[in-house]
Each structure stands twice: as structure tokens, then as C-alpha cells.
Amino acid sequence: MPFRTVLFDVDGTLLDTREFVLTAFEHTLSTNGLPVPSRVELAKLVGPPLELLYARLAALGEADRLTAAHRAFQKEHLDLSVAYEGAADVLRELHGRGLRLAAVTSRSGMTSRRTLELAGLLTRLEAVISAEDAPALKPDPA
Incomplete structure (x- = not known):
């Protein structure tokens, strides 16, 4: 599949x-x-x-x-956060192939979305799942 x-x-x-x-x-x-x-x-x-x-x-x-x-x-x-070289190209390529893209982080949603936006990556992501969205944070396996 x-x-x-x-x-x-x-x-x-x-x-x-x-x-x-x-x-x-x-x-x-x-x-x-x-x-x-x-x-x-x-x-x-x-x-x-x-x-x-x-x-x-x-x-x-x-x-x-x-x-x-x-x-x-x-x-x-x-x-102080910057996109890794090639990150935008990878997202663009995967998005162009019809894949859905999202980011997952244990950081706060506000700072994650804003840093992704400043780095020019946010527009390729359908969602940013952050600490506020999770019932438990790492290292909890839930």
C-alpha cells in the first residue's frame, strides 16, 4: 500500500x-x-x-x-531558526507528487508555525501538530 x-x-x-x-x-x-x-x-x-x-x-x-x-x-x-538547505525543495517535490505533508513537534504551536513561516516552509504543510495538540509528550509512547 x-x-x-x-x-x-x-x-x-x-x-x-x-x-x-x-x-x-x-x-x-x-x-x-x-x-x-x-x-x-x-x-x-x-x-x-x-x-x-x-x-x-x-x-x-x-x-x-x-x-x-x-x-x-x-x-x-x-x-534564529532557519530552514535546512534543500528542505523547501523536498517539500515542494513531495507536495507535487500529491502527498499530504505535516509537521509534528513537542514545541509550542505558535513558535513552530511562525518559525516555519519565516523559513518559507509553512505553506507546503497541511498541519502542524504541536505540544498543545498531544495528550502526552515524549518520551511517553502515547
């Missing part, structure tokens, strides 16, 4: 978000008086939802506040 739909992750697949993510961590930690790990160490942490990451990096009870600060910084620096 041929497939009709292709799902893409956003961060690290369609968009190079390394600067976007790491700069936000560095800013959030440093402006809140917390130690800033090296970029190598920060990169090892990236993946799970922000709340879980900040729960590991900060004092008990600070995760929500730091997550909000992180998201506020990212909202003002969406330009």
Missing part, C-alpha cells in the same frame, strides 16, 4: 534550530543567576519538553518560571 502522508519533525529535520534552542537556554540560565553549561552539555539535554529540562537544571519549583522565560526569549528571537 503506497503512503499518502509524510510527517516531519520540525527541530533538527526541517529547521536548523540549534542557535534558537541553545541561545535561549544560555540567556534564560544566565539572566536567572544559574550556571550555564557548555554548548556541548546543553546539546545533550535537548529533546524532552522544556519543563523537564528546567526541572533538572534548576531548584525545585523553578521549572515553570524558567520555561516561561525561555519561551518569551524564543518568541522574540524566532529568526
